[in-house]
Amino acid sequence: MAEVDSAQYPVDDCRPLKADACRYAATLLGLLLIALLHLNLSLDHWTLNFPEGDSFTALQFHLASLPRMVMALLVGAALGLSGSLLQQLTQNRLVSPMTLGAASGAWLGLLVASLAFPAFAAVQGHWAALAGALLSVGLVLLIAGRDGIAGLPVILAGMAMNLLLGALAIAVLILNQQQTRGLFIWGAGDLGQIDWSWVSWLWPKLLPGLLLLWLAPRALTLLKLGGTAAQGRGLNLWPALLTLFLASLWMTSAAITAVGLIGFIGLLAPNLAHLCGARTARDELLYSALLGMLVLLASDAMALLLSRWLGEQIPTGAVAALVGAPALLWLSRQQRAAETRQSLDLPRGRERCSGRTWWLLASATALTALLGLCLQLEPQGWQLAWPSDVLWSLRWPRLLSAAAAGTGLAVAGVLLQRLLHNPLASPDILGLSAGAALVVMISLLLFGQALFWLLAPIAALIGCLLVLATLVLLGRKQQYSPGLMVLVGMALAALLNTALQLALSQGSSDSLALLGWLAGSTYRVSALQACVLGVGVSLLIGLSLFWQRALDLLTAGDGIAHGRGLDVPATRLALLLLVALLCALVTSLVGPVSFLGLLAPHMAATLGARRVQQQLPLAALLGGLLMLLADAIGRNLIFPLQIPLGIVASILCGSYFILLLLHRRLS
Structure with missing residues (x-):
């Protein structure tokens, strides 16, 4: 019996080697077949006898097809x-x-x-x-x-x-x-x-x-043994x-x-x-x-x-x-649902929000709006003066749309963070803005600019709903872990960036118009569109205030909310639909804006607004202030050229977020 066992050991030792050899052989065979397909796709017909000589087809094969294949391999x-x-x-x-x-x-x-x-x-x-x-x-x-x-x-x-x-x-x-x-x-x-x-x-x-x-x-x-063990082994x-x-x-x-x-x-x-x-x-x-x-x-x-x-x-x-x-x-x-949330939490701030904070933020918002309206370049330099009728007609729509977009994204961020128990949830991190922008982009490329503003809200809503459905489907099993949400947003953002580059590579007038919209612009928003955005965001924020008690219960946990008589699935679905409507309305008219929906709720909580009744309005105020500030900077920084509002807001808020993470790491 011992002889049989000793004879089996060499065979067992060879099995991994045989498996590795088969794996490499199969991969190399697949690579060879794909290489043949790749080379033939550059020709007009399938052949195993590739062209030779000085013909155009032969030159194309040797100077374009072969280098392209080798470049792909490298x-x-x-x-x-x-x-x-x-x-x-x-x-x-x-x-x-x-x-x-x-x-x-x-x-x-x-x-x-x-x-x-x-x-x-x-x-x-x-x-x-x-x-x-x-x-x-x-x-x-x-x-x-x-x-x-x-x-x-x-x-x-x-x-x-x-x-x-x-x-x-x-x-x-x-x-x-x-x-x-x-x-x-x-x-x-x-x-x-x-x-x-x-x-x-x-x-x-x-x-x-x-x-x-x-x-x-x-x-x-x-x-793989760990840093200390690796050092101990030289x-x-x-x-x-x-x-x-x-x-x-x-x-x-x-x-x-x-x-x-x-x-x-x-x-x-x-x-x-x-x-x-x-x-x-x-x-x-x-x-x-x-x-x-x-x-x-x-x-x-x-x-x-x-x-x-x-x-x-x-x-x-x-x-x-x-x-x-x-x-x-x-x-x-x-990824395991057991990934710790603590490692992803952002720093906490005050325990209470004082009335002085509210007055300071409200005053700063009003002052920023007034400066954005009255600051203008005269022959003698920058002056503060009430705008003329022409400037008034140009400036008030963009100020209104900027403030409405900021408040809408901030409230959407609060709702998402409360619903998913995730301090990192926001329309951009979770991919809602990317999904909305992606479907809007497809509608623009399919139907052109003529129907863009009519179809954009519908397309954006479809994109947001698709992303939310994906998040709910993937996240329910893992209890909406922060890591999963981040990865879904990363995948959708990559898809959006790819579609953007694909559209821009065509060089058409529609694709160049798309670039300005994707940057998050307010100078393209008309007076009617600004009013629609302002009224729509106001109504949706009013609805969110109606759900304050439900949000408080959901924040405490689904079990507690259900014990208090709340229909948890229906309430969560209704609030997610409200988030989708907010994101769709803002994205369709202004374009995608990164980081704002993440930072405005966090900044409100840092200032002491812990309860929903305080966090919703304070985050909305902060979101409006940040967007008004971004609009003023983008309009005046390199005058007469302009930087789109979404770009400035993303850079400002993104830089703050990076500094926030650095502070958390070094403190």
């Missing part, structure tokens, strides 16, 4: 390897260059360099991209701290950084439309090539990836961490410089590698690079197919996001 390998390295370093399966803010930082850095130093960016743009990525990731890691890297705080910090840098990037694009029009397709991630120059540029810069496959596995294996911890982080960001920056923003590959490939059985550090690194090549090449083949079918150029990044966003939602379901 970029996919770089992003997959980079994502696996980051996930193993942080022990966090939701970390990637996208979720850490590295991709958006690199994009913004390269965008600014392309405008300020075009000659430098054309030759050394990867250094600008690396600087942007390092700055973004450095802030994210500082916010999350050592204990938050392996959990949801780093994802929250990364999303906040993505929203803030995205707002800055859109501001740069709007202020330099003529110079940046050619960057729209690049911003959406385009693998199209006209020769081998970019391939020749990129592959030497990815050679550190080969060194990583050789040197990194030992360090990554020791890090690992020089901080130099190793810094070197591996820099190598990952270098590969990401080089890839973004070559082809633009392509998200989700660095998130999806390592998770697929783990699901397929890659367990050792070296195996996961190598297999993630291989799967990155497979996923990106398949996405590019799909982009080629859609481009042929629709007759328009479809960027590869758009297709990758259409695949990756649902994957992120699926990964979010794997």
Whole structure:
């Protein structure tokens, strides 16, 4: 019997090796088949005998199709390897260059360099991209701290950084439309090539990836034991961490410089590698690079197919996001509901709100509105004077729409935070604004500007309801955990950004009009629309005040609310519908605005408004004040040019939110 057992052990030891060999063989076979499909999609007919000679078809094949395929393989390998390295370093399966803010930082850095130093960016743009990525990731890691890297705080910090840098990037694009029009397709991630120059540029810069496959596995294996244990086994911890982080960001920056923003590959490939059985550090690194090549090449083949079918150029990044966003939602379901809420709570403030605070905020709001109405540029400089009839007709609608939008988003944020027991719930973080904007964008592209203002409210409401349904469906099982809500919002925001880049890449008049609306503008709002927005928001806020007792009970818990006779499901559904109406009305007329719905309720609670009866009106007052202030800054900062209100509000509130998280981390 012993002889039989001893004979079985070598067989058992070989099983993992055989499984790994089969896994790699199947993946390589799939990669070969997709490569053949990819090459044939660039031709007019299917063939295994690719063109030779000096014909146009042969030149197109050798100078466009082949370089494009090789570029997809290089970029996919770089992003997959980079994502696996980051996930193993942080022990966090939701970390990637996208979720850490590295991709958006690199994009913004390269965008600014392309405008300020075009000659430098054309030759050394990867250094600008690396600087942007390092700055973004450095802030994210500082916010999350050592204990938050392996959990949801780093994802929250990364999303906040993505929203803030995205707002800055859109501001740069709007202020330099003529110079940046050619960057729209690049911003959406385009693998199209006209020769081998970019391939020749990129592959030497990815050679550190080969060194990583050789040197990194030992360090990554020791890090799984913990920092102290790794140091005890001879690992020089901080130099190793810094070197591996820099190598990952270098590969990401080089890839973004070559082809633009392509998200989700660095998130999806390592998770697929783990699901397929890659367990050792070296195996996961190598297999993630291989799967990155497979996923990106398949996405590019799909982009080629859609481009042929629709007759328009479809960027590869758009297709990758259409695949990756649902994957992120699926990964979010794997997160445990037991993730602590305390690690995501924001700092608390006073226990009571004094009457002096109310008077100061009301006075500041009135003064800001008066300055926005009366401040004007005269030949002798800036003057305060009552506006003329023409200025009056132009200014009062935008002031009314700004104040109404701010109060509406603030009240929506209060309702969401109370309903979901989540201090991070807001229309932008949960993706409601993104969902509304996405459906409005689709309606604009389908029906044009003629019916835009008529269909926009309906489309925005449909988008908000779809997002709310997704949140309820995904969140009920996990009790609406903050981490899940953040990930859903991140996926929807990525989809919106992809659709935006796709629309802008077409360069039509509708797409350029869409850019101004998506930036959150009030100068396009007419007097009738401002009145509709003001009256609609006022009525909806009045309804929210009617539900104050229900909100108090729901805040205490569903069990307590049910024991007091409240129909919890019906009440929650009615209040979520109220939130959807508020978000749809504001987004359809003004556009999406980030951070305001999160910060206004928090600021009200910090000032002492703990109960619903106080928090709702105080948050509404703060929201109106912030939007009026943003409108005044956007109109006067670079006069006679204007910065859209939504961009200024997102930058102001986003910067405050980042500072708030930093203060929480360092205090």
